[in-house]
Amino acid sequence: DAGVIxxxxxxxxxxxxxxxxxxxxxxxxxxxxWYRQTMMRGLELLIYFNNNVPIxxxxxxxxxxxxxxxxxxxxxxxxxxxxPRDSAVYFCASRTGGxxxxxxxxxxxxxxxxxx
Amino acid sequence: DAKTTQPNSMESNEEEPVHLxxxxxxxxxxxxxxxxRQLPSQGPEYVIHGxxxxxxxxxxxxxxxxxxxxxxxxxxxxxxxDAAVYYCILGRTANTGNQFYFGTGTxxxxxx
Numbered sequence: 600d601a602g603v604i605x606x607x608x609x610x611x612x613x614x615x616x617x618x619x620x621x622x623x624x625x626x627x628x629x630x631x632x633w634y635r636q637t638m639m640r641g642l643e644l645l646i647y648f649n650n651n652v653p654i655x656x657x658x659x660x661x662x663x664x665x666x667x668x669x670x671x672x673x674x675x676x677x678x679x680x681x682x683p684r685d686s687a688v689y690f691c692a693s694r695t696g697g698x699x700x701x702x703x704x705x706x707x708x709x710x711x712x713x714x715x
Numbered sequence: 716d717a718k719t720t721q722p723n724s725m726e727s728n729e730e731e732p733v734h735l736x737x738x739x740x741x742x743x744x745x746x747x748x749x750x751x752r753q754l755p756s757q758g759p760e761y762v763i764h765g766x767x768x769x770x771x772x773x774x775x776x777x778x779x780x781x782x783x784x785x786x787x788x789x790x791x792x793x794x795x796x797d798a799a800v801y802y803c804i805l806g807r808t809a810n811t812g813n814q815f816y817f818g819t820g821t822x823x824x825x826x827x
Contacts, residue, residue, distance in 0.1 A: 603758075632815065634817075642759070642802075642817035644817070690758050690759070702806075703764060704815055705761065706758030706759050706760065707758055709757075
């Protein structure tokens with residue numbers, strides 16, 4: 600079984616550039632999460648989609664961050680313009696069931712972003 | 716936020732049982748208790764979850780207090796591969812969206 604697939608695995612970019620991170624959830628999963636992990640702040644939930652609709656984006660740090668889910672098999676997290684403090688590991692996760700399911704979520708291997 | 720409290724770090728000798736505690740005093744009646752672990756340079760992986768009754772699977776056991784305000788993840792025989800950060804999370808089932816909020820977790824060191 601293919602798990603959650605993220606790309607790129609590693610990216611180094613210059614400050615001010617646009618960064619796009621991609622995620623393919625597990626087939627059949629209808630909930631998708633984006634997390635960010637840093638040493639200082641740990642794992643932070645950025646945004647949560649259910650059936651392609653953003654349910655909670657309260658964790659998105661600022662307007663430079665945006666996320667979309669145009670269909671059930673693809674999501675993007677975009678940072679424009681990027682700043683050095685955005686350097687982190689970004690994880691995508693997916694799950695079956697909706698808000699009331701309590702189901703397990705499955706994580707991808709992460710996208711390691713460095714902004715210089 | 717669905718807050719959980721865990722010790723920052725624990726140590727265990729290899730081949731011995733490990734009990735990892737978690738407090739979740741704000742748990743509501745429909746919240747699931749999930750445990751994940753994160754190995755170095757990997758994404759978090761599912762370990763176990765439960766609602767009210769104790770649960771067992773091939774990886775671990777989950778003991779849930781009767782009032783559900785705390786739980787304990789039990790690794791029956793720690794191995795070096797179990798060295799990881801262990802997260803206890805509440806899977807909220809309220810209509811606000813059932814977000815999984817991760818705390819700081821417990822970093823488990825296994826001593827050979």
